[in-house]
Amino acid sequence: MIYKNYPMVSRVVFGRGSFNQLDEILASKRKGRNAPFIFYVDDVFKGNRWLTSRITLSYKDKIIYIPTTEEPKTSQIDQLVENIILNYNELPSGIIGIGGGIVMDVAKAVSLMLTNKGESKDYQGWDLIKNPAIYHVGIPTISGTGAEVSRTTILTGPDRKLGINSDFTPFDQVILDPELTKDVPKDQWFYTGMDCFVHCVESLKGTYLNAFSQSYGEKAFDLCKEIFLDDTLNSEDARDKLMMASWHGGMSIAYSQVGVAHAMSYGLGYLLGVKHGIGNCIVFDHLHEYYPEGVALFKAMKAKHNIELPQGICADLDVQQINTMIDVALSLEPLWENAIGKDWKTKVTREKLMTLYKKM
Ligand code: NAD
């Protein structure tokens, strides 16, 4: 048995208002006047002085706003890297991603591709990255994905949606400031929060479970129940707790794996462009057969917060399109093995997935 030697985020700050320490944290990392800090900021914050006035730009530092209508593409990463190379004579001192999973993944991917030759699509997979990334910092403004702790950056390439998984992917520094999440719209809060809840269920109910994953997963699962079902929790505490639930959920899957909802949600994402959080919700809603208690809790949370999920998104798809989603879902073998066991291929049939997708 070979155990994973898992890289972790080197430094983390936690606390309301801790974003104010960004300047001080970056100061010691500056390599010179010609080596800028590049700040990728979720474009929802454009014109939001409450946030942007706390980013100090010196020398050639730059803020670049990242749109979040679509999840990151390999071509987009290659373009961002090229822009940096064409505009500066030196490598940046660091890349800082301020936003949700999309912006954090963009920051991770660009920091890796600045030191690794070629196109980012060639690095989608496991451990294909050869050289360490440049210094990179993640600052979540919405909680749930666990992208702040993970060793992957999920990208849609020409052929597939797959992460760049490597020991160099995790952030060197993370700033967890729950205040940054205060204006997240309610539906999005729910979808991204449920990504965390689903991480916990899939990890805790998976065959890869071990004490490491369980200890983080159970904590995050309990926090989610409190955040989404307990009326007595005030909104500030709820934000603090969801930020930590996201972290713990990410740590839990780091040492185990996700499962059926993620596999099928990747299919929806690939064919229909359905985003990660809402896609997981749409799928998970139909998975009582696999995760009975988790799905019952999910439905209770959904009802409590009056969340209406889109229905019938697969109703007009033809067989070929559904087969494409099934191919994408089934290609994620470790997810199925975790969810069902080593003999999953005898238990999960294409017909089964066809029936499930048709319900969504
Ligand atoms: P997101 O980045 O898609 O953002 C969702 C929406 O929330 C956007 O419209 C954004 O503008 C808005 N938003 C973010 N912060 C806000 C704030 N403070 N106030 C108001 N609006 C705000 O959301 P997400 O669910 O965090 O990330 C999903 C992405 O993360 C997907 O691309 C998925 O593939 C990726 N992901 C990565 C990992 C990983 O380990 N790398 C894990 C899970 C998901």
Ligand code: ZN
């Ligand atoms: Zn997820």
